[in-house]
Amino acid sequence: MKKFLLLCMSIAYTFTANAQSEDKKWNVGLHGGMIQYHGDLGHDFYQTKNTSYGLGGLSISRYLGKYVDLNLFLTKGTLGYNDGSISSFKSDFSAASLNLRFNFVSSDYTVRPYVFGGAGFILFDSQLNFHKEKIDTAMPTAGGGINFKLSPVITLNLQETFMFTNNDSRDGQVAGKKDDFLMHTAGLTFNFGTKKDADQDGVPDSKDNCPETPAGVVVDKMGCPLDKDSDGVADYLDSCPDVAGTKAMNGCPDSDNDGVTDANDRCPNLSGTVALKGCPDSDNDGVADIDDVCVNTKFGTKVDAKGCPLDSDNDGVTDDLDRCPTVAGIVSLKGCPDSDGDGVADIEDRCPNTKGSIANKGCPEITKQDAVRITYIGSKIFFENNSDKLKVASLSQLDELSKILNRYEGANLVIEGHTDSNGSDDFNMILSQKRTNSVKAYLVEKGISESRLTGIGLGETKPVASNKTTLGRAKNRRVELKTNY
Numbered sequence: 001m002k003k004f005l006l007l008c009m010s011i012a013y014t015f016t017a018n019a020q021s022e023d024k025k026w027n028v029g030l031h032g033g034m035i036q037y038h039g040d041l042g043h044d045f046y047q048t049k050n051t052s053y054g055l056g057g058l059s060i061s062r063y064l065g066k067y068v069d070l071n072l073f074l075t076k077g078t079l080g081y082n083d084g085s086i087s088s089f090k091s092d093f094s095a096a097s098l099n100l101r102f103n104f105v106s107s108d109y110t111v112r113p114y115v116f117g118g119a120g121f122i123l124f125d126s127q128l129n130f131h132k133e134k135i136d137t138a139m140p141t142a143g144g145g146i147n148f149k150l151s152p153v154i155t156l157n158l159q160e161t162f163m164f165t166n167n168d169s170r171d172g173q174v175a176g177k178k179d180d181f182l183m184h185t186a187g188l189t190f191n192f193g194t195k196k197d198a199d200q201d202g203v204p205d206s207k208d209n210c211p212e213t214p215a216g217v218v219v220d221k222m223g224c225p226l227d228k229d230s231d232g233v234a235d236y237l238d239s240c241p242d243v244a245g246t247k248a249m250n251g252c253p254d255s256d257n258d259g260v261t262d263a264n265d266r267c268p269n270l271s272g273t274v275a276l277k278g279c280p281d282s283d284n285d286g287v288a289d290i291d292d293v294c295v296n297t298k299f300g301t302k303v304d305a306k307g308c309p310l311d312s313d314n315d316g317v318t319d320d321l322d323r324c325p326t327v328a329g330i331v332s333l334k335g336c337p338d339s340d341g342d343g344v345a346d347i348e349d350r351c352p353n354t355k356g357s358i359a360n361k362g363c364p365e366i367t368k369q370d371a372v373r374i375t376y377i378g379s380k381i382f383f384e385n386n387s388d389k390l391k392v393a394s395l396s397q398l399d400e401l402s403k404i405l406n407r408y409e410g411a412n413l414v415i416e417g418h419t420d421s422n423g424s425d426d427f428n429m430i431l432s433q434k435r436t437n438s439v440k441a442y443l444v445e446k447g448i449s450e451s452r453l454t455g456i457g458l459g460e461t462k463p464v465a466s467n468k469t470t471l472g473r474a475k476n477r478r479v480e481l482k483t484n485y
Helices: 002-012 368-379 392-407 425-445 470-476
Strands: 026-038 053-063 068-082 088-103 111-124 135-149 154-165 180-192 412-418 453-457 478-484
Touching: 026 068, 026 154, 053 180, 068 111, 068 180, 088 135, 088 154, 111 154, 368 392, 368 478, 392 425, 412 425, 425 453, 425 478
Parallel strands: 412 453
Antiparallel strands: 026 053, 026 180, 053 068, 068 088, 088 111, 111 135, 135 154, 154 180, 412 478
């Protein structure tokens, strides 16, 4: 018997299938077989030389756990002993036993050996009168068997049941061993129950590790969505189901971990930015390094599609260096034009339409003749005594001065007013200032921009002759005109 059970266990581990389980918890079986006696008259167990007696049976089993069932076994038939001698007996009987069955393997296996133990009783008919009581208890009942899964519903059952009774007189002998019986049965059992499968994926809820899988998704035997690349992202959610990736990338790989999947990454082995499709931008100008012709452009500089600084006016000077980015100019003048070609950019040229010199900010030099004439005019400007009112004779001189200034539109004029030492210092300072203001006012009336004119009253602070003589004081009362750019 031990060798038989060991063999069954070895076979069982090579097959798996569905059987009586949490989903199909009830099992009903029909059985047939024979019963043998062991008692005072002899030993009939596993013997074939004596008369054999048959039986039929019904079993009802309830699934309790992966390895445990509760089994009710009901049998009816004839038992007895007849070895051809005078000592023999025979009786019809009905028996019932309730057993706890322990399976060696789980319900997933096709071949399941088991052992059981429990208690029962035997009801004898009136043909046997050796003992007045019709019922014997069988405590314990024990045995073993094996189930062969034929289909999800039908199972072939082979079982050996030992019934150890409490009585010693069914065989007519009371002096020795109590009467025991062995049932050899074979039968077919049928599983009943409704398989619960909430997500309709074909895997019962009891085995489904993913009970909320969406409808229509292909699952494995544990009820979980397939994940062919084993990246932790189910195939139905995996944008790259055949290549292992990351959850953050919906199952697609991102070799450089820059947030762009390798399939969409122009630079899959260099960490870059999403905006540039995974490529780096060393100078942060918005152009990927692989497209950037000018990879070291200064940060913040506006660039073109090739990553180079813009040159809006196409003058060869990029906007970041061009002082005149909207007007085409000269490289040597940092992108600014020089209309008169005097080497001074128009934006700095006070005489942009007249060729001049750099020293004069683009304006022409005042001729020696005109410079002398300006100095001379300054000496011919006179005022009324102790007044800032110009004498009439001075007006013609100022008219000539305005014409000269108009020829040199970039030139500025400084008007210095001086007095002699007569009068107080404060009076002379104020008077000299008023007189320079009078000259300025007259020139402005003649069209000279006030911004070109500067009047400075110096009073008696800068004499050119002695104030002790009439001639010296006359020389000190003067106006000096100075030009500059």
